[in-house]
Amino acid sequence: MHELSLAQALVEQLEQIRAKEHAGAVVSVTVNIGALSGVDRGAFEFAFPIAVDGTVAAGATLVIVESPVVVTCEECGQPSQPALDDIHCAACGSRKVRITDGRDFLIQSVELQEREGNH
Numbered sequence: 001m002h003e004l005s006l007a008q009a010l011v012e013q014l015e016q017i018r019a020k021e022h023a024g025a026v027v028s029v030t031v032n033i034g035a036l037s038g039v040d041r042g043a044f045e046f047a048f049p050i051a052v053d054g055t056v057a058a059g060a061t062l063v064i065v066e067s068p069v070v071v072t073c074e075e076c077g078q079p080s081q082p083a084l085d086d087i088h089c090a091a092c093g094s095r096k097v098r099i100t101d102g103r104d105f106l107i108q109s110v111e112l113q114e115r116e117g118n119h
C-alpha cells in the first residue's frame with residue numbers, strides 16, 4: 001500500500017521533529033493533502049495508526065486538511081480553483097494554466113508533549 005509507506009515516512013519526520021524540539025510524545029499531527037498529491041485520504045487514515053504503532057506518534061491524533069487544486073492562468077493571470085476533471089481558467093476559460101497548489105503532501109503542524117524525563 002502506497003499510503004502505508006507515506007505514513008511511515010511521516011513517522012520518520014515526526015521522530016526528527018521531536019528530537020529537534022527535545023519534546024515528549026506526539027499528541028497530534030496535521031497533514032495537508034493536496035487534491036493532486038495522489039494520496040488517498042481514506043487509505044492514509046487507515047495506514048496512519050498502523051505506521052505509528054510503537055513509535056513516538058503512537059496514539060497521536062491525525063488531522064487531515066485537504067487543499068484544493070489551484071491554477072494560475074497563463075493568458076489572463078487570474079488564479080482559480082478548477083474541478084479536477086476539467087482544469088481550466090475560471091475567469092477566461094483558457095486551458096493554458098499552471099498548477100500552483102494542490103500537489104503537496106506535507107506536515108502542516110505538529111503538537112508535541114512537554115518532555116517529562118528523568119534525565
Ligand SMILES: [Zn+2]
Pocket residue numbers: 073074075076077078089090091092093094
Ligand atoms: Zn484566464
